[in-house]
Amino acid sequence: MLDSDNIAFIQAGVSISLAACGPDRLASMSRGMGCKVLDGGRRVGVFVKRSQSAELLENIRRSGKVANVFSLPSSNRTVQLKGVDAQVQPFDPADFSIVEAHVADFVTEVLPLGLPEEVVRTLFACAAEDLATVVYSPCAAFSQTPGPKAGEPLGAAR
């Protein structure tokens, strides 16, 4: 599902967002604090703050269906992954270095765009105890880079 280029892309200084729907079709979403790729790209783990994601995590436990977007602010390159088998797992403290590296990469990415560093770091401030890992197998991947090919399956759009 994910080639090496996209595996590298989703782990770069991208903005990450994760969403799942409730029984009334109302979606909830949270900002991802980073992600890891498992099984050579067959599964993805996204870190979210539990304190910000009660509704999202409840929706995931209920349906397992997730939408996950990764976007690089400087280029607008955007990828959306979908999954139907998402599970909420405890956060492995060993992954905290991934979160720290992601925040550092994202700060490096957005500071030239004029965002105040203090605001960005506050947005991504988190403690390992507050994190959860949502793991799913991407079953569909789309390019969402703005343009005529937005929405096409990843292979077709590139």
Place this chain on the structure above:
Amino acid sequence: MSVRIETIRECLEGIIPGHIATCDAEGMPNLAYLSQVQFIDNEHVALSYQFFNRTRQNVLAGSPVRLLLTSHLSGAQYRLTLRYLRTETAGPLFEQMKAKLAGIASHTGMSDVFRLLGSDVYRILGIEQVPGPTVPPPPPPVNYLTALRRATQRLAGCGTLECLLETALDCLDDEFGIGHVMLLMHDDGRGRLYTLASRGYPESGIGSEIPVGAGVIGICARERTPIRIGFMTSEYAYGRTVRDSIAADGDADALETAIPLPGLPDARSQLAVPITAFDRLTGVLYVESVADLHFGYDDEDALVAFAAQLGLAIQHHQQAEELAEEPLSPENAAPVVAGSPLAVRHFGATDSVFLDDDYLIKGVAGAILWALLTDFVERHRTSFTNKGLRVDSRIRLPGVSDNLEARLVLLQRRLDERDAGIRLAKTGRGRFSLSVSRPLQLLEG
């Protein structure tokens, strides 16, 4: 609703892009980034419809909508729950969003990609702040309410239209800290706006014109709605739009092109606000800056409120000049002047007036000047009234909404700037005098 949208409008500017989540009929979520969210009122926002994508399919199939917005000032995040109401494809809201999107597209290198197809209007069902740390936002650059209070007080102290115009521009600089300003009046009959006052430019540009509908200023006038752009975009640059509109309608004669528009060639932020009074468009107040995203919703609100006061005051002063019953003072014979004669040439077809072969003015203001100078030369007349001009068959005023007093201010300013020996000065309500310091040679055609 725990949070009012009006208090978090910095989140709508897209400095940190918002996210939109929808859901299809099978319960599969979809996420996308937002170019812009447009504040309408405390119960409504609009989102830009640019592509028929999965988000739009889901919305049209009845999905509720969730937004995640982030303040670039504090880092606070908000989740908004929305319900789709309708799509607008023309009118004030559409034009506001189209202009804003053009700036965003240009800034992000998406000029060929982003094109507004519609403004999707949503009802806000709820706003919740996402738990998490925030930083104190920096203090705003201006206390807008204080600035507005002081500015309106200063406008109220003006006794003439001329004083009002000067004070209005002073206020924008002193109270609001806005250094580049143009005030344009609406010429209803000709579908034009003409610059009557400006600040912050090497040349005043008084008398320069822009067609209604062209560029930020012209679209603001046509739609009678504020137009605000946060990034440089050639699409809305008024120099280009004026040239385009001339090319399109082949109407170059009608548009004042001899006087260049003032303006910053490298303006990045632009805000045009309509000046209206009693449901009529009086003119446009235009401000600009070389900084990105210099004007926000608060600036827009403050200038809209200021322009409302200004519009009523302009209306009042114009009417006061019209209604004045003060008798003409006894005519003093014009003093005999010596020196090299000034050649004044008038072209009747356009009422263009040239002083020593240099273009001065045309249109109604040109006709007024020609009539005044003719009376001066033939009858040694130096005192005039607005009422007299209104019934003067040589001038052909377009009607009651002709902004006669504004045209006199325009003429007075053009003459002052030219400094060729002809001046106008107010001598009382609805009265003014002509002074000429060189012999005149009037030439037709």
